[in-house]
Amino acid sequence: MxxxxxxxxxxxxxxxxxxxxxxxxxxxxxxxxxxxxxxxxxxxxxxxxxxxxxxxxxxDGLIERETKFTLENESHTTALYDAHNGWGQIVSKAAMENAIDKALNYGTGFVGVKNSNHFGTATYYTRMAAEKGCIGIAMTNGSAIMVPFGSREPSLGTNPLSIAIPAGEGKDPIILDMATSNVARGKIILANKNNESIPEGWAITKDGKQTTDAKEALEGFILPMGPKGSGLAIIIDILSGVLTGSLFGKDIPKMYGDPEPQQLGHFFGAINIESFIGKEDFYKNIDKKVKETVESKPSEGFDRVYMPGEIEMNRKRRREKExxxxxxxxxxxxxxxxxxxxxxxxxxxxxxxx
Ligand SMILES: NC(=O)c1ccc[n+]([C@@H]2O[C@H](COP(=O)([O-])OP(=O)(O)OC[C@H]3O[C@@H](n4cnc5c(N)ncnc54)[C@H](O)[C@@H]3O)[C@@H](O)[C@H]2O)c1
The missing domain is CATH 1.10.1530.10 (Malate/L-lactate/L-sulpholactate dehydrogenase, four-helix barrel)
Incomplete structure (x- = not known):
């Protein structure tokens, strides 16, 4: 390619x-x-x-040009925004900023968003919290393109979850950012755009058969990351969709093909470390945790062991230059x-x- x-x-x-x-x-x-x-x-x-x-x-009139979100509900530690069908990236940034403010002032902040659109990667928001010394949590639901474990009938998005943990001054945060499918559907969209095939286990056809054809996979359904991925996706749909009063499950229109606003829900959290223990102690033990992980003996076929997010953050630094x-x-x-x-x-x- x-x-x-x-x-x-x-x-x-x-x-x-x-x-x-x-x-x-x-x-x-x-x-x-x-x-x-x-x-x-x-x-x-x-x-x-x-x-x-x-x-x-x-x-097509399915995403508003200007994102005029409103605050629907607020307490010291919680908030709910209505995105009024604006851009997911805009309302999500505001929602995470609010969650961080609440965490810095009151210990934790949990903020929901309803009637939104695709917000991109979940890591974008969790790193905002980590940059302010807070643990960040972000998740979203999506249209029903994934089957629950054991089903051939889709009722889940590939609902991603990210958690970022600050690791101290000048250090990259530890960042888990994962779709709950075996892979994000975006990778299949990209493979299709690039005329590439996909590995087995990523998706099934609309008749419930395994496929390596990206186009067939896009017409069919995504497989969850086993029963645990399926369970996580259900919980994320509940926190992002049911708890916020947004659409959830089968009712969410598809991003590609359905001529209706998606009305997605997102859920963000921020936790102030100092509401638990002093930052110095926390960072000292994070160092210990990182060390015991990355210095653990690699098993056959592996060069070394990585922290979640480490490969991506190293790549980011390289690509900023190259x-x-x-x-x-x-x-x-x-x-x-x-x-x-x-x-x-x-x-x-x-x-x-x-
Ligand atoms: N907006 C949406 O609706 C939506 C839906 C699904 C996914 N997404 C996004 O798609 C992106 C891709 O998700 P994915 O599940 O395909 O990611 P992935 O499988 O590439 O990575 C998942 C996680 O595993 C970690 N990881 C990967 N290789 C590792 C290794 N060798 N050692 C240690 N850790 C390792 C990564 O750092 C990451 O935290 C994410 O940014 C996610 O937020 C968005």
């Missing part, structure tokens, strides 16, 4: 400029930053490859989307073949 390497700041500026043709400037900027962040981490399924899809939904790889297909798609909005991609991106 041909890939091109692009400077991440220029990629942000290109996305921002395209989005600014329809959205308020600060909202365009925040969405561009969060999309490119996913590509820097190597989560291409949730990066700039989604820009065109989001804009198509917006043009550029973000984009497949030629995604580059072409961005170029066409740019043209549609009067933005010439080559004015922003100097392309080096990889």
């Amino acid at each position: 041909v890939t091109v390497a692009v400077d991440y700041k220029n990629l942000q500026t290109f996305c921002k400029t395209v989005l600014e043709k329809s959205l308020p400037k600060d909202e365009a900027k925040n969405i561009a930053i969060s999309l490119v962040d996913a590509d820097l981490l190597g989560i291409h399924s949730h990066g700039v490859s989604r820009l065109t899809d989001y804009l198509v939904r917006m043009e 550029g973000v790889p984009l497949s030629q297909d995604i580059f072409n798609e961005l170029e066409a989307t740019g043209k549609k909005y009067g933005v010439e991609i080559t004015d922003y991106l100097q392309v080096a073949a990889k």
